[in-house]
Amino acid sequence: MNVNVTGAFVYFTIPIFGGIPITQTTVSSCVVTLGLVIACILLGRNLKKRPSGVQVLVEKGVSMIYNLTSSAMGAHNIHWAPFMGTLFLSSICGSLIGMTGFLRSVTADLSCTLVWALMITALIWYNNIKNNGFVSWLKGFTEPIVVMTPMNIISEIAQPISMAFRHFGNVAGGGVITSIIYTAFALLSSMVLNLIASVGWLMGVVLIGAAVVIWLVNKKNQIRVKLLSALCGMLGLFGLLQAFGLLSGVPVLALGIPAILSIYFDVFSGFVQALVFTLLSMVYIAGACPPPAEQAK
Numbered sequence: 001m002n003v004n005v006t007g008a009f010v011y012f013t014i015p016i017f018g019g020i021p022i023t024q025t026t027v028s029s030c031v032v033t034l035g036l037v038i039a040c041i042l043l044g045r046n047l048k049k050r051p052s053g054v055q056v057l058v059e060k061g062v063s064m065i066y067n068l069t070s071s072a073m074g075a076h077n078i079h080w081a082p083f084m085g086t087l088f089l090s091s092i093c094g095s096l097i098g099m100t101g102f103l104r105s106v107t108a109d110l111s112c113t114l115v116w117a118l119m120i121t122a123l124i125w126y127n128n129i130k131n132n133g134f135v136s137w138l139k140g141f142t143e144p145i146v147v148m149t150p151m152n153i154i155s156e157i158a159q160p161i162s163m164a165f166r167h168f169g170n171v172a173g174g175g176v177i178t179s180i181i182y183t184a185f186a187l188l189s190s191m192v193l194n195l196i197a198s199v200g201w202l203m204g205v206v207l208i209g210a211a212v213v214i215w216l217v218n219k220k221n222q223i224r225v226k227l228l229s230a231l232c233g234m235l236g237l238f239g240l241l242q243a244f245g246l247l248s249g250v251p252v253l254a255l256g257i258p259a260i261l262s263i264y265f266d267v268f269s270g271f272v273q274a275l276v277f278t279l280l281s282m283v284y285i286a287g288a289c290p291p292p293a294e295q296a297k
Helices: 022-042 053-073 077-100 110-132 132-142 146-199 203-218 223-243 257-288 292-296
Strands: 012-014 020-023
Touching: 012 053, 020 022, 020 132, 022 053, 022 077, 022 110, 053 077, 053 257, 077 146, 077 257, 110 132, 110 257, 110 292, 146 203, 146 223, 146 257, 203 223
Parallel strands: none
Antiparallel strands: 012 020
């Protein structure tokens, strides 16, 4: 994941309206939006009555979004499904784009998740006023009793803030943790391999020989003994290459660590946060869009 703890890098500034900065997040957002538009055009054309494998997957995904919207918001709010699907895909793709290594995760920027949360809040207020009337919307701040008005106002303000910080914090925090662990393993790699190489090429040969002996004497095929043998062989080989100057500056012990961590912090956590943000949006908007029978009352 490409996360800079100092914030998104500013590529350039458009000299209008006091200066509009074009940041990493702006570029990533445009790439995600363009990618989703192209994907929708390609996947939505040439549809057949007897669908192919790709069309079956697309139809299954669309059905899942519609079913989820119907379950969370009610059948009368099924028209929100395209919006919720777009919100979910923008979130998950915005998180996964950081795995490219040169683009920043959109959701790792608080300005992005905060704008999404404020947009949801504006939709909630608009639909509350539209379906219940402006006076009823204002009365909602005084329920159940008038003295609760300050708490209700704080709750309205805290809702978008909590949504924004939850999504942003999990994605950005995961990226920072990955970067810290990668740096620690890189320093450990440099220290260990330089220590082995300082003795000369003989230490590398000894470690490789020890790995072979440990492997051969492991008659019971114990996993821990195999791991010990693999560790000795790896250190011996890398130490030997370091002694000959072939691995200068390469953090070999850190190779693969960020990729493994990305399975959780980028893929799993990104999916969970996108789903949570979308579900919360569904629940909040559904509360402002009750069934027609309740609106009549």
